[in-house]
Amino acid sequence: MQADNSPPGGQSSTPSSPPADPRLRLVDRTMQLYHHEGHALIETLHAAQESFGYLDEGIMHYIAGRLRVPLSRVFAVATFYHAFTLKPPGKHTCVICLGTACYIGGSRAILDGIRDREGIAAGETTADGEVSLVVARCLGSCGLAPAGVFDGEVAGRLDPQQVLDRIGRWRHDDPA
């Protein structure tokens, strides 16, 4: 597979704009830190996802070229690990824990509530691109089950209504 050494971007659908996207800085820095060795792939993908929000083809090409690993391996690693997503996330992200303690504590009902009102299942984003729903396997906050993360902020002892309210507030706070 042909790996590409030029920065990603160009096509309108990618999250990066040519030529020197400032968001690439974190990605480049990470690769430098590991002297562009192939085993830095996972760290680099983490950095890329942190900067861009997701991994698109352009950035995977770019990383493959810089680290000199086959694009097939970049793609394999990016799809093997749950932490990486190849789809652009919504404006807000709601993570609901479906680990054991949270499942026993009723997180299924929360997911059902979101499905019924927002029409999205785990891994999906609402049609208006506002809210993404992600399911986690334990956040380590099992003492506060059921737990979730709202735009990076951990919250515990959730119930369906509370979660729907929080999502509602997101909608309310950024009028379309």
Place this chain on the structure above:
Amino acid sequence: MILHSEDLHRIARDEQDRRDGFRHQVHVCMAAGCLSCGSGEVKQALEAEVARRGLAGRCQVKGVGCLGLCAAGPLVAVDDGATRYQGVQAADAAAIVDALGGSPVERLRCSGDMAFFQRQTRIVTENCGRIDPERIEEYIAAAGYHGLHRALTGMSRQEVIDEVGHSGLRGRGGAGFPAGLKWTAVAKAGDSLKFVICNADEGDPGAFMDRSVLESDPHRVIEGMAIAGYAIGASQGFIYVRAEYPLAVKRVRHALAQAERLGLLGNGIFHTPFTFHIKVRLGAGAFVCGEETALIASIEGRMGRPRPRPPFPAEFGLWEHPTLINNVETFANVAPIIRNGAAWFSAIGTEKSRGTKVFALAGKVVNTGLIEVPMGTTLRDIVFEIGGGIPGGRRFKAVQTGGPSGGCIPSQFLDMPVDYESLAQVGSIMGSGGMIVIDDSACMVDVARFFMEFCMTESCGKCVPCRVGTRQIHDLLARITAGQATPADQATLEDLCDLVRHTSLCGLGQSSPNPVLTTLKYFRDEYHAHIHERRCLAGACSAAGEVV
């Protein structure tokens, strides 16, 4: 800068003096659980209140690691646990400061105080909730890095290994393999390049011991790894930590930088020839990466798929070099063993399971949180004494240990001592220490289905029995919970469990039937009711419930 032993003592003394300068200590829990309920604001409010009254020189407000009782956060401990407050809000700051040195604020006092805090024996968590995890000086003042100093300057490599061996310490990551034997194997491997890996992947969904230890006392793990590096002859270590634990990652990185600055990591530690470096590697959300060969593949930047063993990582590990892999809690026990001696450690616990075990107590229990008890403590003590029993007037049904690889233990075994052998005897495993209490509102068939769904989605897909078998078992369980299964399905289920168990490549597949097998054994009536009467005894499965 490289420390001498006098420097270590000086830092400890200075820290003690600093501490003694304060009349009162107010500790605010800054671990992930309490932070998510607002302990950051509580700490700020307390600091502001202390400053406003001009008490800053006399009363120290400090952020500490996990105080244990996560269910009741944010937690505040005054004067080293003399008084503990729960559910504290920023608005309570004035009342707490008012009460210093007088009688405590009754409405905030921890009710579960006594048993929860008194019944524990703390080795791994001895500093949790006591020291500020972001200040190495406090760790040093708590005898930190004294074990490393002792090992490097007063013991041969073999003596260190013997000490760990004699202590009886067994791996805390799941299988309970004797640490001394593993260290010996890696030490003997003939290769000049070796590695030490700390397994902080903590994949069991319902376990948070390793997270708490890393967030509350990261230096303890670093010290344990350095001692291990010396003993086996490695100069490079890795901590592989889940990316889902951002706070733990941050604290570990911070701790590594501090240790490097004081020369407790780096070249020529304590002016000996010993050199040791540690790097952090992030996981990326794959349960199977907790398995040691998959974890190694992941550090190498590849897909985390296990490979057959032998060869074991002890001979053929990271980049094909001999590698020691231990769990966070295993390493956390090492420094105290070197400091206090093998005999001290082996006097705690039972004949075959020495020392203590940290458990993450969660699910339907009053006092959810982090506990550490001597091996051999009974389940009843853990759930009903320390855990405070079942909330909401419900009845105890089972306790699940070992996560997706473990089993569900019913009430007839409540008086069983918790140790590696006893748990295995009833079909479960110690696992890494997740302990989920299940009450009578849960359907055990659904619990089995839940775990099988987990294994199905987490199967790496490399071997057929696990990839296909977990899906088949899951689908059968789903049919049972939906009230659509036949008696023949149950027979198929049992056959499949047997097959997957004996033919899978790694522990994930091999142990995935455990939750099904234990529920089949101890809660067979629930399976029977779903299949023959089309109803769920717990009333939890909606589809089956229709035919009540």
